[in-house]
Amino acid sequence: MFSPEGPTLRELTRQALSSVERGYDLLATKFDATPFRTPDRLLAAVADALEPLGPFDSGLDVCCGTGAGLPVLRSVCAGRVAGVDFSGGMLAEARAANPAATLVRADALALPFAPVFDLAVSFGAFGHFLPAEQRTLFTQVHASLRPGGVFAFPLPAPPRVGSAPYWTLWGFDAVMRLRNALWRPPFVMYYRTFRLADVHARLEAAGFRTELRPLPSLGAREDGSPRCRLVVARKGLEREDAHRS
Numbered sequence: 001m002f003s004p005e006g007p008t009l010r011e012l013t014r015q016a017l018s019s020v021e022r023g024y025d026l027l028a029t030k031f032d033a034t035p036f037r038t039p040d041r042l043l044a045a046v047a048d049a050l051e052p053l054g055p056f057d058s059g060l061d062v063c064c065g066t067g068a069g070l071p072v073l074r075s076v077c078a079g080r081v082a083g084v085d086f087s088g089g090m091l092a093e094a095r096a097a098n099p100a101a102t103l104v105r106a107d108a109l110a111l112p113f114a115p116v117f118d119l120a121v122s123f124g125a126f127g128h129f130l131p132a133e134q135r136t137l138f139t140q141v142h143a144s145l146r147p148g149g150v151f152a153f154p155l156p157a158p159p160r161v162g163s164a165p166y167w168t169l170w171g172f173d174a175v176m177r178l179r180n181a182l183w184r185p186p187f188v189m190y191y192r193t194f195r196l197a198d199v200h201a202r203l204e205a206a207g208f209r210t211e212l213r214p215l216p217s218l219g220a221r222e223d224g225s226p227r228c229r230l231v232v233a234r235k236g237l238e239r240e241d242a243h244r245s
Contacts (some may be wrong), residue, residue: 006033019185020128021086026063028089031066038068038123042228045215046121047072048152051228053150056119060084062141063108063125067094070101077119084111109136113144119149120144126194134199138206142235151208151233155196157221199231208233 007015007030015023024031031037050056050072057074057080064083075082082102085091091103106112108125120141129137141151159165169191180186203210210233214226221227 006030016179016187017183018187020187020189022185023187024087025089028066028087028093031090031093032068036124037066042154042215042218043069043072043123045217045228045231046123046152047075048217049213049215050076050119050121050150050152053152053232054119056150057081058117059119059121060113060144062111062118062120062122062137063128064094064103065090065123065125067098067101067103067186069121069123070094070098072121073119082117084108084113109133109140111140111144114150115144115146117145118149120149122151122153127189128154130188130190131193131198134194135202135205138203138208138233142206142208145235147235147237149191149235149237151203153231154215154228155194155199155212157225158195163196203231203233208235210234 011026011030015026016027021182027034042126054076056077059077059079059081061067061069061073061081061083064070064085065087070081070083080102081098081100082097082104083091084094084104084106085094086105086107088105089172091105094101095103105114109129122141126134126137138151145151159169172190173190176189178188180188200210210231213230213232215228216226217231218228
């Protein structure tokens with residue numbers, strides 16, 4: 001799973017026994033050599049799907065990590081590109097790879113932005129938010145977008161019940177729950193707490209109108225359904241803007 005440049009088992013264990021923020025600070029310099037980094041193939045598929053939804057001026061990568069998603073924003077946004085993350089170590093890596101981006105250290109549950117962005121994206125971070133926190137996260141993103149702005153993120157199809165990937169994710173979450181019951185500080189990372197029906201309801205509650213777009217380049221499942229979809233959540237126009245349109 002890991003390249004020779006990736007973290008050792010000892011380093012991963014130390015990270016897993018830390019808080020989320022401290023864990024990512026420890027992992028930052030080797031994160032891009034792990035399978036946790038969002039694959040370029042997925043990033044390219046998202047960029048292709050976003051292109052016809054524009055034009056976009058400014059863009060924000062929520063929980064940007066080492067900045068893998070920032071080139072997606074640069075490819076579809078004409079103006080400022082920004083990233084936000086609460087790990088200083090991850091932001092240092094993002095800054096080195098994306099010197100033109102505006103990078104801000106902050107908690108995604110308390111974003112420090114006015115409504116200035118036309119597009120927000122996020123890749124692979126939602127497992128760090130408990131279900132009770134997801135509406136707060138979506139509300140914060142909503143508040144950071146201009147009227148008509150878009151919040152977009154990929155959402156893979158769940159694995160078939162009883163398949164090897166299903167039991168792998170189930171087992172990972174079970175181990176994390178046991179770890180967090182026995183050890184402090186907690187490390188919140190769960191794969192099975194971000195379900196489409198719940199996500200749709202929480203996005204709507206935060207003020208978004210949502211749609212799903214398939215990412216065909218990532219293939220289809222045996223039943224013909226997409227392996228991965230792009231969730232496109234659009235912030236409604238302000239009342240006065242809607243009257244003018």
